[in-house]
Amino acid sequence: MSLAQRGRRITLVGLxxxxxxxxxxxxxxxxxxxxxxxxxxxxxxxxxxWSAMLAMGLVGLxxxxxxxxxxxxxxxxxxxxxxVGTTFSLVMLTxxxxxxxxxxxxxxxxDARLTLTLFLFFLFLGYLLLRSAVAEPGLRARYSAVLGICxxxxxxxxxxxxxxxxxxxxxxxxLKPSSPSLPGDMLITLLLSFAVFTVLYVGFVTQRYALSxxxxxxxxxxxxRA
Amino acid sequence: MGDLLAxxxxxxxxxLVLEFRTRTALLSAVVFTALVLTVFNFGRDPTAVATIDLxxxxxxxxxxxxxxxxxxxxxxxxxxxxxxxxxxASPLSRVSLYWGKGVANLAFVAVVExxxxxxxxxxxxxxxxxxxxxxxxxxxxxxxxxxxxxxLFSAMVIRTRFAELMLPVLLLPFLIPPLVGAVQVTxxxxxxxxxxxxxxxxxxxxxxxxxxxxxxxVLFRFTVDE
Numbered sequence: 236m237s238l239a240q241r242g243r244r245i246t247l248v249g250l251x252x253x254x255x256x257x258x259x260x261x262x263x264x265x266x267x268x269x270x271x272x273x274x275x276x277x278x279x280x281x282x283x284x285w286s287a288m289l290a291m292g293l294v295g296l297x298x299x300x301x302x303x304x305x306x307x308x309x310x311x312x313x314x315x316x317x318x319v320g321t322t323f324s325l326v327m328l329t330x331x332x333x334x335x336x337x338x339x340x341x342x343x344x345x346d347a348r349l350t351l352t353l354f355l356f357f358l359f360l361g362y363l364l365l366r367s368a369v370a371e372p373g374l375r376a377r378y379s380a381v382l383g384i385c386x387x388x389x390x391x392x393x394x395x396x397x398x399x400x401x402x403x404x405x406x407x408x409x410l411k412p413s414s415p416s417l418p419g420d421m422l423i424t425l426l427l428s429f430a431v432f433t434v435l436y437v438g439f440v441t442q443r444y445a446l447s448x449x450x451x452x453x454x455x456x457x458x459x460r461a
Numbered sequence: 462m463g464d465l466l467a468x469x470x471x472x473x474x475x476x477l478v479l480e481f482r483t484r485t486a487l488l489s490a491v492v493f494t495a496l497v498l499t500v501f502n503f504g505r506d507p508t509a510v511a512t513i514d515l516x517x518x519x520x521x522x523x524x525x526x527x528x529x530x531x532x533x534x535x536x537x538x539x540x541x542x543x544x545x546x547x548x549x550a551s552p553l554s555r556v557s558l559y560w561g562k563g564v565a566n567l568a569f570v571a572v573v574e575x576x577x578x579x580x581x582x583x584x585x586x587x588x589x590x591x592x593x594x595x596x597x598x599x600x601x602x603x604x605x606x607x608x609x610x611x612x613l614f615s616a617m618v619i620r621t622r623f624a625e626l627m628l629p630v631l632l633l634p635f636l637i638p639p640l641v642g643a644v645q646v647t648x649x650x651x652x653x654x655x656x657x658x659x660x661x662x663x664x665x666x667x668x669x670x671x672x673x674x675x676x677x678x679v680l681f682r683f684t685v686d687e
Binding site: 302354357358360361364365368369370374377378380381382384385386388389392393395396397399 | 635
């Protein structure tokens with residue numbers, strides 16, 4: 236089985252599982268008492284944010300590995316991860332306002348995590364723009380690795396700088412020192428959707444990676460270009 | 462260490478002498494700063510918004526743009542006649558090349574800010590007399606942050622397409638943390654609040670400077686060496 240086929244299969248499994256998680260979220264997970272049905276978007280919004288963060292983390296990590304080992308595979312992977320991450324952050328940035336309008340009464344607010352994810356999106360865009368603006372593959376790989384590392388280091392600073400303002404976002408509910416504050420049923424649905432979005436991430440990145448390989452094989456010799 | 466600083470100084474002095482002999486870039490940046498300040502005057506309704514409320518944003522948006530303009534030309538002049546290849550072939554260490562470029566950029570931006578600040582006081586009648594020293598301290602802290610990342614990125618973008626556009630797109634997200642800190646501290650200073658209220662932001666500024674100067678010193682060689 237070729238890499239592209241494998242990627243398509245993983246994505247297909249992810250999409251089926253996504254449907255399953257949504258059946259569970261809509262039909263078998265209790266309604267949130269104050270927010271009503273609006274809260275259901277939670278099971279799409281939060282895992283999309285998770286996948287976007289995962290994508291950025293892996294871009295940073297593979298950038299470090301590329302600069303250390305100079306293996307084109309890491310560059311190809313970083314490019315794929317950044318593109319998939321851009322898509323997931325777009326999902327997060329669209330579902331966010333849809334949820335915020337009925338609950339917070341506003342489409343957008345400069346709250347700490349909103350700002351952070353917006354800049355995550357800008358970083359992805361800048362990363363992809365930089366890749367498209369450098370013609371020579373070796374140079375592109377090094378430049379984008381430098382940017383990927385800097386971007387990963389920047390995110391905590393952005394979070395910290397806007398966190399010093401007051402924040403409107405719900406406080407962390409899963410990863411926090413005390414036990415998760417989400418009711419059991421909702422927590423299970425959320426964790427399942429995290430898992431599904433991770434599967435989707437892997438599927439998308441595998442396909443994107445395979446696409447780069449195909450382009451390179453076609454003779455352009457362009458690592459990481461789609 | 463002493464060697465490194467001596468080498469850095471050679472690079473910085475070369476750039477500053479060049480800058481001082483031609484003066485075109487420096488003068489352009491100063492005039493640009495004055496123009497942005499006047500644009501701000503017409504970009505608000507003076508009967509509706511008190512100047513003091515807008516003053517920190519005016520000052521920092523102006524300085525951010527001025528810094529960007531200055532950083533755009535940092536490596537541009539090395540492109541002519543293959544000057545960069547000459548620098549790289551010389552026995553200079555990469556770290557000292559980065560530091561030298563950084564110091565020259567810092568001096569360039571400092572001159573622009575040294576003209577911009579009095580103009581800002583003159584145009585907007587902001588009382589800075591009593592807080593001048595801490596204000597200069599904040600400007601220095603934020604400018605070091607701007608220049609640390611900007612010098613690294615300007616070495617990359619010169620070899621990309623649309624270099625003049627690429628630098629702002631890549632750099633602006635990175636200027637957000639120092640900008641947030643600088644604006645908040647400036648606002649508190651101008652409102653004569655005690656310095657203790659700004660400690661959080663000052664720590665943020667200092668941490669940003671330390672982290673990005675170190676990171677860029679390490680990463681710089683990947684932007685110039687094969």
